[in-house]
Every structure is written in structure tokens, then in C-alpha cells.
Amino acid sequence: MHAIMMASPSRVARNLTFAAALLGLLMAQLDGAVVIAALPTIQHELHGAGVAGVTAVYGLAVTVATPMHGRLGDMFGRRLMFPLAIAVFAIGSIGCAVAPGLAWLIVARAVQGLGGSGLIVGAVSVLTELFDREVLLRRQGWLTAVSAVAFVAGPPVGGVIAGQLGWRWIFGLNLPICLVALVIGFAGLPGRDTGLPRGRFDVPGALLVTLGGASLVTLGSGENLGWWSLPLVLVAVVAAVTLVRVERRSQSPLVSPRLFQISALARTITTTGLSGATLFGTFTFMSLAIVATTGGGPTETGLLLVAMTAGQLVPTVFFSVLAKKFPNLPLWGRAALAAGVAGMALVALAILLPSVALLVCGLVLSGAALGLSMQVYTLITQSSAPKDAIGAAVATLTFSRQIGNVVGIAVFGWILALLPSGGLVAIFALAAAVTLVALLAAPSSADRADAAAA
Incomplete structure (x- = not known):
């Protein structure tokens, strides 16, 4: 693993920095969905049209800033860039909390997204530089678990805060968390390795x-763009x-072609983009699939989505233990994608029949594929990236997943619009096929060996 051997922080400092990275990741990902339940209240209070921009602009800012944060982290070090990301996120949160109108709120959300992107990339990059491979196997699961919790808990947490304290506190509560993350994490943040070339920003x-x-x-975005x-x-x-x-x-490229000359990285980034389109892109349509299969309401839909979350979390826990005895990461990645193929196919079949049992199995397998593949391919990237391009490699992987997600949502949305009767079956059947392509493109043990030799 590419540890930056400067003034090595103590074990306590590393653990506190790890906790700070988790807090930053939680805030950044939670804020992507936490305002959804509060949007009607925000629209009523601020008297503005286009309230959907409050969520859309955050996602836009996070996505486009991801490669830039990776490159800047490599240039200036995590000790500078991670606190800066916290500061930008906090400033954006303050702007959101005091917003007098919808336009102000949307601009503040864009600022918040720029900081949130740095927190997401920084968390993975900091983890890569602080710990060796054995420790990474144990701790990477925490990042996946945090992402899963943020993904599922965002809307209900936002609804509770908005209902009990008011929607402005959704953003106001970020401030003490930012302060805690900055205070406990700063001492252990790795600085820039002065022996590596800095280059210019592209x-x-x-x-x-x-x-x-x-x-x-x-x-x-899901909007009808005509x-x-x-x-x-x-x-x-x-x-x-x-x-x-x-x-x-x-x-000094922002997205370095050198990364794609390393077979393990090139295959990992490609696979992550394809699986991002299917495993992440279909999540928007899972609730529709549940309703189409069961005919139930919001309560039944929420309960069945718990099966997908459980499928995401349980393999994450066991992987950290089993990967020590069976350390072949490419094999783990292919197993995750195979579960994704089966899960998507079962969801499509469940809608056709319909069958709740098949649906639950499909949801569990899809969740397992999402959580395990994200964890495994992040680990492969961390261990295969050149020492001077860790941030760029992590950012490129994350950007690939994000772009795959939005492309998947767009394509699946068009399918549903063109085929209102059989569109859901077509969506999940296509997702199964694309996940199979991702499986075929996934890195092998030989690719990992080549990366280690390089």
C-alpha cells in the first residue's frame, strides 16, 4: 500500500482522523437526500418555483467537482484539502440555513456540494494514505456502511428534523459536526509528500x-427536458x-491517461461505470418495481427496501473477515457482479409473474452486489494507484460511478416513458444484461499481478 512516510501520526491520531473522515463522508452523502422530505415546506416558506433545484444543484456540484478534488489533494496534500473541504461545506451549510429566498438557497447548496465532493474523495484518499492493506480490508467496510446508511436514512432523517425543529436546522446541525471532524481529525491528516512532483492544475x-x-x-435529473x-x-x-x-x-492532466495504462485500474474504472449505471441507476425505480409486484403502499415499499439495505450491509461485514483468508479481490468483485446480474433478473421476473418471494431475493442480491462491488473496487483502486496519483485515481473511480448512475437514470427513465406498460421489466432486464457486461470487463487476478509489478 502506498503509505506516505513523512512524520507518521500516532495510532490514536490515525484512528481519530479515520473517525473524522467517516463524519465528513456521512455529512456529504446524507445531505444529498436529507432535504427531500422538506422540499414542500421549503417551497411554501420561500415562495419560489423550481424547488427541485435544491437537490439537483447539490448532486451536480458533487459530481463535477470530484476529479478536481482528487487532483488538488495530490498536489497540496490531504492536510490542506480535507479541512478546506470541511470549511467550504460549513460555509455552504450556513448559507442554506439563513437563506432568505429560493435562489439564495440553491446557490448555497452548490457551495455545499463543492465542499461535499471534497469530503467524499478526501475520506477514501485519507484512508488509503493512513493504513496498510490489512487494515484497509477491515476499515473499508465502514465507508460502505456509512454510504448505505446515508442513502437510506436521508429522507426520513430530514423529515424528522424539518417537522420537529424546522427545515433550516437540516443545515444548521452540520456546523457542530464539521467542527468536531476538524478538531479530532486534523492531527492525523497526512501531508503532501515533498519528494513527489506537484505539477500544475489542469x-x-x-x-x-x-x-x-x-x-x-x-x-x-428526471426532469422532462423535451x-x-x-x-x-x-x-x-x-x-x-x-x-x-x-x-x-x-x-499534468486532471484525469490522467496513465491510470488507464494500468490494466487493473482501467478495468476497475470501466466496470464501476457500468455497474454504477445498473446497481445505482435502478435504485430510483426500485420503489416502482415493488409497487408493481405487490400493489402495496408506502409502508410496504419502505419495508421491502429494508431487504435491499440488509443485503448491502451484511456482506460488507463478512467481507472484512473473509477477505483475510481469501484475499483474491478480483474474484470477490466478480462474485458481487454475478449477484447483481441475478438480482436484476429476479426483480424483472418478479414483476412479470408477480412474486414477492422472487422480489425479496432480487432486492437482497442487488443490495449485496452494490455494497460489495463498491467496497472491492475501491480497495483495488487504492492498492493499484501510483503513489503520486492516489487522489486522482480515487476521484476518477468515484466520478465514473456517479456518471454511470446519472446515465443509467436517464436511459431507464426514457425506457419507462416509451414503454409505460412493460417498461419496468425492460429496465431491470437491461440492467441485468449491462451488469453481465461489467462482469466480463471486470479485472482479473492477472491484472492485479501486473499492477503490483508496476
């Missing part, structure tokens, strides 16, 4: 990532093609 690459990422996130969809697709494609050409010529 401004053209950042602009192209912002342009292409913004287009894709807008396409995946004829705007085609121009957005064209902008995204042109930005992507231009980005590849620019990054190949850049001396």
Missing part, C-alpha cells in the same frame, strides 16, 4: 469535465472526446 480539463458532467447530470435532451447528449459527447485529446497532451 484548467482546460476541469472546464471540460464540468461541461460534460453538467450535461449528463442534467439528463439524469428537445433539450439531444443537445445535452451532443455536448456531453463532444466534451468527452475533447477531454481525451486534451488530457493526452497535458503534462
Whole structure:
């Protein structure tokens, strides 16, 4: 593992920094969904149209800023960039809490998203630099568990806070957590290795990532864009093609082509993008699948989604133990994707029959695939990335997952609009097929050996 051997922090300092990273990750991911339940109240109080922008702009800012935070972390070190991300997130939270109008709130949410992106990338990068591979196997599960809890708990937690304290406290409560994370975590944050070249920040690459990422996130927003969809697709494609050409010529690229020359990393990033489209992109449609199968209401839907969450959390716990005895990470990744193929196929079949038993099995397997694949492919990235590009590699992996998610939502949304009667079955059948492609593209043990040799 690529430990940065400078003034090594004590064990206590490392553990406190790990806790701070978890707090930062929890805040950043929780705030992506925590305002959903409060949106009607916000719209009523602030008297503004376009309240959906409160959530959309946060997701947009998190996505497009991810590669930039990875590169800046490599350039200046986590000791500078992680506290800066906390500060930006806190400033955005203050702006949201005191917002006099909807436009102000949306701008503040964008600022908050810029900080949140740094917290997400920083948490994984800090973990990579603080601990060796054996410790990473144990602790990586905490990141997955935090993500799962934030994913599921966001809306209900936001509803409770908004109902009991008022919606502004959704953002106000971030401030003491930011302070705690900064105080307990700063001492153990790894600094920049001065023996590595810093390089320059890739401004053209950042602009192209912002342009292409913004287009894709807008396409995946779920809004009816009408004829705007085609121009957005064209902008995204042109930005992507231009980005590849620019990054190949850049001396200090934002998304380094060098990462894709390492077989394990190239396959991991590709697989993560494909599985992000299916395992994450279908989550938006899971509640519709549950209703189509059971005919139940919100209570039944919420209870059945617990099966998916359980499927996500349980393998995460056992993986940390079993991976010590069976350390073949590529095999674990392929097992996770195989579970994803089976899970998506079972959900499609459950809608057709219909069958609650098949649906529950599909939800559990889909949740297991999501949690385990995210954990395994993060570990492969952490152990395969060059020492001077840990942040860039983690950011590229995260960005690939995020873009896969929004593309998946957009494509599946179009399918549902075109096929209102059989659209859900088609969505999950296609998701199973794409997950199978991800399985075939996944890294092998030979790829890992090549990365270790490099």
C-alpha cells in the first residue's frame, strides 16, 4: 500500500482522523437526500418555483467537482484539502440555513456540494494514505456502511428534523459536526509528500469535465427536458472526446491517461461505470418495481427496501473477515457482479409473474452486489494507484460511478416513458444484461499481478 512516510501520526491520531473522515463522508452523502422530505415546506416558506433545484444543484456540484478534488489533494496534500473541504461545506451549510429566498438557497447548496465532493474523495484518499492493506480490508467496510446508511436514512432523517425543529436546522446541525471532524481529525491528516512532483492544475480539463458532467447530470435529473435532451447528449459527447485529446497532451492532466495504462485500474474504472449505471441507476425505480409486484403502499415499499439495505450491509461485514483468508479481490468483485446480474433478473421476473418471494431475493442480491462491488473496487483502486496519483485515481473511480448512475437514470427513465406498460421489466432486464457486461470487463487476478509489478 502506498503509505506516505513523512512524520507518521500516532495510532490514536490515525484512528481519530479515520473517525473524522467517516463524519465528513456521512455529512456529504446524507445531505444529498436529507432535504427531500422538506422540499414542500421549503417551497411554501420561500415562495419560489423550481424547488427541485435544491437537490439537483447539490448532486451536480458533487459530481463535477470530484476529479478536481482528487487532483488538488495530490498536489497540496490531504492536510490542506480535507479541512478546506470541511470549511467550504460549513460555509455552504450556513448559507442554506439563513437563506432568505429560493435562489439564495440553491446557490448555497452548490457551495455545499463543492465542499461535499471534497469530503467524499478526501475520506477514501485519507484512508488509503493512513493504513496498510490489512487494515484497509477491515476499515473499508465502514465507508460502505456509512454510504448505505446515508442513502437510506436521508429522507426520513430530514423529515424528522424539518417537522420537529424546522427545515433550516437540516443545515444548521452540520456546523457542530464539521467542527468536531476538524478538531479530532486534523492531527492525523497526512501531508503532501515533498519528494513527489506537484505539477500544475489542469484548467482546460476541469472546464471540460464540468461541461460534460453538467450535461449528463442534467439528463439524469428526471426532469422532462423535451428537445433539450439531444443537445445535452451532443455536448456531453463532444466534451468527452475533447477531454481525451486534451488530457493526452497535458503534462499534468486532471484525469490522467496513465491510470488507464494500468490494466487493473482501467478495468476497475470501466466496470464501476457500468455497474454504477445498473446497481445505482435502478435504485430510483426500485420503489416502482415493488409497487408493481405487490400493489402495496408506502409502508410496504419502505419495508421491502429494508431487504435491499440488509443485503448491502451484511456482506460488507463478512467481507472484512473473509477477505483475510481469501484475499483474491478480483474474484470477490466478480462474485458481487454475478449477484447483481441475478438480482436484476429476479426483480424483472418478479414483476412479470408477480412474486414477492422472487422480489425479496432480487432486492437482497442487488443490495449485496452494490455494497460489495463498491467496497472491492475501491480497495483495488487504492492498492493499484501510483503513489503520486492516489487522489486522482480515487476521484476518477468515484466520478465514473456517479456518471454511470446519472446515465443509467436517464436511459431507464426514457425506457419507462416509451414503454409505460412493460417498461419496468425492460429496465431491470437491461440492467441485468449491462451488469453481465461489467462482469466480463471486470479485472482479473492477472491484472492485479501486473499492477503490483508496476
